[in-house]
Amino acid sequence: MVLIADGREKRNIIKKYPHTKPYLKRKGNLYIAEENNTLIGFAFVQKRSIVNEPNKFENLILVIEIFDEDKRNKGFATKIINLIKEDAKQNNIYQLIAYYQKENMSSHKLWVKNNFCITHLSTKDKKDFGCVATYKI
Numbered sequence: 001m002v003l004i005a006d007g008r009e010k011r012n013i014i015k016k017y018p019h020t021k022p023y024l025k026r027k028g029n030l031y032i033a034e035e036n037n038t039l040i041g042f043a044f045v046q047k048r049s050i051v052n053e054p055n056k057f058e059n060l061i062l063v064i065e066i067f068d069e070d071k072r073n074k075g076f077a078t079k080i081i082n083l084i085k086e087d088a089k090q091n092n093i094y095q096l097i098a099y100y101q102k103e104n105m106s107s108h109k110l111w112v113k114n115n116f117c118i119t120h121l122s123t124k125d126k127k128d129f130g131c132v133a134t135y136k137i
Contacts, residue, residue: 002079004087005030005042013042020044023063031083033066033076041066043080050094059088061098064110072106081114088137096135102128 010030014021020042024030028046032039043064050056064080066072088096100107102120111118111133122128 001035002031002033002076002083004083005032013039017067020063020065026062028062029059029087031080031087033080035071035076040068040071040076041080043077043084045084045096047091047093053094056094057092058095058097059084059093061096064098077110078114081110085135085137093137095137098133100131100133102131 009032010024013030013032014024016039023044026044026046028044031043031045033041041064044062045059046062047057047059050058061084064077066076084096096116098107098111098116099121100111102108108118108131114135116133116135119132119134120128121130121132
């Protein structure tokens with residue numbers, strides 16, 4: 001089951017998984033995946049305006065994580081992304097966006113599987129430093 005969580009769930013995740021605090025202490029939406037009332041993973045999303053489109057908004061997916069390695073590649077992250085997409089449609093969000101390191105093949109495969117457009121980012125001197133995944137709602 002996937003759902004949009006509340007502040008209480010945020011605190012529980014931070015308590016059990018302290019490494020999540022830098023993301024979860026911010027304002028935004030928390031999406032969680034559970035199985036048999038056990039937390040499997042989460043995504044944290046922030047709404048922001050699009051720089052060149054002042055009347056349009058995007059949801060920045062700051063993090064998506066499946067905690068237990070045995071639960072990875074089982075469709076939980078895709079279920080979370082599908083809920084994020086549904087929520088974005090209901091809230092008139094223009095697009096979803098996520099940044100990731102180009103070496104992170106698991107993340108790359110997840111975004112491609114979920115029909116995100118992938119763009120490689122580089123500096124002016126052609127140094128590659130990551131990728132951005134975008135999905136137009």
